[in-house]
Amino acid sequence: xxxxxxxxxxxxxxxxxxxxxxxxxxxxxxxxxxxxxxxxxxxxxxxxxxxxxxxxxxxxxxxxxxxxxxxxxxxxxxxxxxxxxxxxxxxxxxxxxxxxxxxxxxxxxxxxxxxxxxxxxxxxxxxxxxxxxxxxxxxxxxxxxxxxxxxxxxxxxxxxxxxxxxxxxxxxxxxxxxxxxxxxxxxxxxxxxxxxxxxxxxxxxxxxxxxxxxxxxxxxxxxxxxxxxxxxxxxxxxxxxxxxxxxxxxxxxxxxxxxxxxxxxxxxxxxxxxxxxxxxxxxxxxxxxxxxxxxxxxxxxxxxxxxxxxxxxxxxxxxxxxxxxxxxxxxxxxxxxxxxxxxxxxxxxxxxxxxxxxxxxxxxxxxxxxxxxxxxxxxxxxxxxxxxxxxxxxxxxxxxxxxxxxxxxxxxxxxxxxxxxxxxxxxxxxxxxxxxxxxxxxxxxxxxxxxxxxxxxxxxxxxxxxxxxxxxxxxxxxxxxxxxxxxxxxxxxxxxxxxxxxxxxxxxxxxxx
Amino acid sequence: xxxxxxxxxxxxxxxxxxxxxxxxxxxxxxxxxxxxxxxxxxxxxxxxxxxxxxxxxxxxxxxxxxxxxxxxxxxxxxxxxxxxxxxxxxxxxxxxxxxxxxxxxxxxxxxxxxxxxxxxxxxxxxxxxxxxxxxxxxxxxxxxxxxxxxxxxxxxxxxxxxxxxxxxxxxxxxxxxxxxxxxxxxxxxxxxxxxxxxxxxxxxxxxxxxxxxxxxxxxxxxxxxxxxxxxxxxxxxxxxxxxxxxxxxxxxxxxxxxxxxxxxxxxxxxxxxxxxxxxxxxxxxxxxxxxxxxxxxxxxxxxxxxxxxxxxxxxxxxxxxxxxxxxxxxxxxxxxxxxxxxxxxxxxxxxxxxxxxxxxxxxxxxxxxxxxxxxxxxxxxxxxxxxxxxxxxxxxxxxxxxxxxxxxxxxxxxxxxxxxxxxxxxxxxxxxxxxxxxxxxxxxxxxxxxxxxxxxxxxxxxxxxxxxxx
Numbered sequence: 001x002x003x004x005x006x007x008x009x010x011x012x013x014x015x016x017x018x019x020x021x022x023x024x025x026x027x028x029x030x031x032x033x034x035x036x037x038x039x040x041x042x043x044x045x046x047x048x049x050x051x052x053x054x055x056x057x058x059x060x061x062x063x064x065x066x067x068x069x070x071x072x073x074x075x076x077x078x079x080x081x082x083x084x085x086x087x088x089x090x091x092x093x094x095x096x097x098x099x100x101x102x103x104x105x106x107x108x109x110x111x112x113x114x115x116x117x118x119x120x121x122x123x124x125x126x127x128x129x130x131x132x133x134x135x136x137x138x139x140x141x142x143x144x145x146x147x148x149x150x151x152x153x154x155x156x157x158x159x160x161x162x163x164x165x166x167x168x169x170x171x172x173x174x175x176x177x178x179x180x181x182x183x184x185x186x187x188x189x190x191x192x193x194x195x196x197x198x199x200x201x202x203x204x205x206x207x208x209x210x211x212x213x214x215x216x217x218x219x220x221x222x223x224x225x226x227x228x229x230x231x232x233x234x235x236x237x238x239x240x241x242x243x244x245x246x247x248x249x250x251x252x253x254x255x256x257x258x259x260x261x262x263x264x265x266x267x268x269x270x271x272x273x274x275x276x277x278x279x280x281x282x283x284x285x286x287x288x289x290x291x292x293x294x295x296x297x298x299x300x301x302x303x304x305x306x307x308x309x310x311x312x313x314x315x316x317x318x319x320x321x322x323x324x325x326x327x328x329x330x331x332x333x334x335x336x337x338x339x340x341x342x343x344x345x346x347x348x349x350x351x352x353x354x355x356x357x358x359x360x361x362x363x364x365x366x367x368x369x370x371x372x373x374x375x376x377x378x379x380x381x382x383x384x385x386x387x388x389x390x391x392x393x394x395x396x397x398x399x400x401x402x403x404x405x406x407x408x409x410x411x412x413x414x415x416x417x418x419x420x421x422x423x424x425x426x427x428x429x430x431x432x433x434x435x436x437x438x439x440x441x442x443x444x445x446x447x448x449x450x451x452x453x454x455x456x457x458x459x460x461x462x463x464x465x466x467x468x469x470x471x472x473x474x475x476x477x478x479x480x481x482x483x484x485x486x487x488x489x490x491x492x493x494x495x496x497x498x499x500x501x502x503x504x505x506x507x508x509x510x511x512x513x
Numbered sequence: 514x515x516x517x518x519x520x521x522x523x524x525x526x527x528x529x530x531x532x533x534x535x536x537x538x539x540x541x542x543x544x545x546x547x548x549x550x551x552x553x554x555x556x557x558x559x560x561x562x563x564x565x566x567x568x569x570x571x572x573x574x575x576x577x578x579x580x581x582x583x584x585x586x587x588x589x590x591x592x593x594x595x596x597x598x599x600x601x602x603x604x605x606x607x608x609x610x611x612x613x614x615x616x617x618x619x620x621x622x623x624x625x626x627x628x629x630x631x632x633x634x635x636x637x638x639x640x641x642x643x644x645x646x647x648x649x650x651x652x653x654x655x656x657x658x659x660x661x662x663x664x665x666x667x668x669x670x671x672x673x674x675x676x677x678x679x680x681x682x683x684x685x686x687x688x689x690x691x692x693x694x695x696x697x698x699x700x701x702x703x704x705x706x707x708x709x710x711x712x713x714x715x716x717x718x719x720x721x722x723x724x725x726x727x728x729x730x731x732x733x734x735x736x737x738x739x740x741x742x743x744x745x746x747x748x749x750x751x752x753x754x755x756x757x758x759x760x761x762x763x764x765x766x767x768x769x770x771x772x773x774x775x776x777x778x779x780x781x782x783x784x785x786x787x788x789x790x791x792x793x794x795x796x797x798x799x800x801x802x803x804x805x806x807x808x809x810x811x812x813x814x815x816x817x818x819x820x821x822x823x824x825x826x827x828x829x830x831x832x833x834x835x836x837x838x839x840x841x842x843x844x845x846x847x848x849x850x851x852x853x854x855x856x857x858x859x860x861x862x863x864x865x866x867x868x869x870x871x872x873x874x875x876x877x878x879x880x881x882x883x884x885x886x887x888x889x890x891x892x893x894x895x896x897x898x899x900x901x902x903x904x905x906x907x908x909x910x911x912x913x914x915x916x917x918x919x920x921x922x923x924x925x926x927x928x929x930x931x932x933x934x935x936x937x938x939x940x941x942x943x944x945x946x947x948x949x950x951x952x953x954x955x956x957x958x959x960x961x962x963x964x965x966x967x968x969x970x971x972x973x974x975x976x977x978x979x980x981x982x983x
Contacts, residue, residue, distance in 0.1 A: 173923060181913070184912055
């Protein structure tokens with residue numbers, strides 16, 4: 001337990017996890033729709049405010065898990081309620097708590113039926129999502145990881161678009177069948193580790209290479225589907241397109257990050273040798289995702305689909321950054337996870353706002369909005385610029401670091417930088433599809449539909465979008481505070497990773513000689 | 514005191530018999546049956562800590578048996594509550610229906626206490642024959658002769674299974690010279706890997722495989738589930754499974770832990786059941802048939818706990834079957850409530866249920882997600898612990914196949930949830946639910962969630978129960 005700094009004071013993490021759940025219970029007994037919305041907004045905002053304390057209480061110089069809590073849950077199997085935060089998870093938790101209130105705001109007038117149930121689903125989602133990032137017990141992690149499927153399924157299946165049934169079932173089946181072998185892997189680790197589900201105990205152990213490869217494949221299937229990596233991405237466009245705005249935002253901003261978080265938290269420390277062996281394949285799959293996502297996005301006429309495919313490309317950058325296994329790459333990947341959450345979340349919100357007005361997600365019907373929605377277009381333009389990594393915006397920093405990591409990876413192998421070069425067209429493609437969308441929406445052509453009846457954003461919508469813009473520029477212009485938070489943990493992770501490699505190689509050499 | 518629950522049931526049966534001679538009204542007889550079931554439940558609760566043996570050591574009252582008796586009584590009580598006015602049964606034979614129901618419960622209660630082969634046989638037959646009669650008692654109505662066909666099928670297959678079991682018992686007697694489980698265990702321990710002993714034990718197990726609906730003795734399930742009235746199916750799908758698992762545990766403990774051959778036999782049955790049940794369920798359109806096939810796959814899961822041959826495994830299997838009964842009760846409650854005039858319920862009949870009866874829709878959803886094994890519901894916790902128990906013994910392949918089955922199963926559960934929650938249909942009338950339904954729905958949902966999230970207490974209880982066996 002020495003990796004866990006127990007929290008003796010205010011149990012902040014548990015409060016963050018259970019406050020939304022308590023809010024959901026409260027909503028069960030609230031019949032009035034307006035009160036439901038207000039309670040949900042209040043609870044999510046409260047969670048966001050409380051989570052600020054995490055930043056101030058977090059010790060940046062330590063790679064330990066902080067704010068730890070540890071209670072016994074199921075003694076018979078040695079399952080515990082163990083939670084904690086380190087540099088890898090803190091930003092993700094903060095992003096979750098900050099995005100949720102805006103998801104509630106974005107659903108204010110978008111969701112018209114069964115509002116109570118909708119808000120309950122959102123709040124249960126928040127509990128599960130924060131819990132997944134904070135869990136340090138593998139069973140707790142898995143329970144929350146799977147429990148999320150039910151409310152997310154409901155969000156898509158009840159409040160979704162015309163093909164919601166297909167999309168929701170595809171989402172559920174894909175994610176569930178991906179993670180089912182993860183469960184077997186977890187139980188195997190439990191038996192191999194003295195019957196303990198404590199995640200830090202499982203890290204940096206000397207499992208046999210065969211076991212590691214099987215474990216890695218189980219991890220990979222679960223996490224690659226969640227990311228989603230090419231070629232496991234097909235559930236994503238369907239789910240994104242059909243989900244209501246808030247559902248798309250939660251999906252894009254937070255759920256996708258769980259896959260990449262899983263790689264960092266589990267695949268690297270638990271199966272380091274297998275990671276090295278599988279690394280080239282994962283890297284090239286990432287590249288494939290970047291290029292494929294870019295080209296497909298270029299061909300879309302549905303705005304949500306366009307952004308969904310752009311997500312495949314952006315998440316390809318993230319996995320690329322993780323698996324080049326150097327500090328620039330991994331830090332860039334974590335930062336890019338946050339960036340993608342902010343930018344893509346905001347873009348989905350923007351599309352949702354158009355959809356509320358025109359009831360269509362087609363680029364054609366949205367053509368020429370620029371003239372009548374100047375405020376909206378300002379927001380949209382900045383988020384689009386951020387999406388393709390324009391200098392000065394957040395994604396530039398992230399993508400730059402990832403590409404730097406990729407270059408360093410190639411040069412450290414003493415070879416021509418294939419990898420980084422292969423990823424570059426992705427950045428160009430991103431500019432192409434984003435500018436194409438922007439051009440269509442702002443100016444369109446000579447045959448624009450009549451948009452003069454459309455109102456610009458109201459105050460609620462401006463309030464929803466403004467914080468996203470704030471973070472786009474903050475991370476774009478001054479990313480250092482964010483990098484400081486994650487730096488120590490990443491350094492520690494990679495140090496241990498390479499040290500473990502060295503000892504294994506040394507041991508192998510001794511055996512050979 | 515030791516025999517109180519059984520005596521209560523016997524008294525209940527006699528009372529119902531007397532009433533069946535006259536012509537009591539449907540409501541009156543229902544209230545009588547309900548109160549008798551409640552009294553039985555109280556009686557089992559009173560005797561939960563009783564211990565002792567009866568009838569020349571052939572009848573053992575211990576915490577294991579008493580625990581199962583409580584659950585049997587409770588499940589029967591719940592089934593009776595949501596059966597309502599027995600829409601599926603002709604009014605003039607309702608007293609007889611209740612009579613047979615109570616006789617069947619009596620048989621099951623005697624079964625969980627029996628520790629002697631003949632006692633086991635007699636109690637099993639008592640419980641089975643009553644149910645054989647209950648199946649064809651359904652109103653003919655739209656069914657044509659399907660209910661009679663179901664009854665005959667149930668009877669014929671049941672008799673074959675019993676025959677196999679008796680044959681196995683004769684082997685056991687021939688090998689050990691005894692009919693007492695305790696003595697048999699002693700003597701079998703010296704020859705557990707002999708073909709004769711393995712065949713004997715497997716044949717005896719066959720009788721209970723039949724009750725639990727395990728491959729290869731599952732043939733009756735779909736037709737009987739579909740042909741029997743909703744109330745009868747609710748009973749068949751829940752209460753006897755408890756007794757079957759109790760007896761399976763009792764008999765499996767006869768075999769010494771390193772019974773390799775036995776393990777393999779059980780493993781094959783488990784895998785075959787899971788795949789057969791889940792794959793067949795994928796194409797069903799009738800809710801009861803679907804639940805029947807899902808029951809076959811769940812029976813396979815229960816075997817995962819038994820084939821570990823250790824106490825935690827048995828305790829987990831017990832925990833799982835208890836959870837399973839509650840999940841199934843939740844689903845059948847909805848089936849009975851939605852059915853009109855006791856007709857079968859197809860998946861389409863659930864269209865728009867979230868509008869017609871929100872609470873029922875929620876109950877069904879929770880029940881189905883629990884059956885599918887989604888955390889934090891009891892189905893997940895049970896499955897998870899079974900997988901842990903099996904992997905502790907090193908059965909990686911088995912565990913992987915079981916896990917894959919969970920993924921297959923999710924599809925058909927989801928398609929039912931989808932119909933209930935995501936479709937609207939204004940044409941279908943609202944579903945009438947009584948006060949009892951509200952209380953029952955809430956309690957079942959709560960049980961399913963609580964057993965899933967804080968299972969420690971329940972595991973402790975089942976562990977204590979299993980420990981009294983050795």
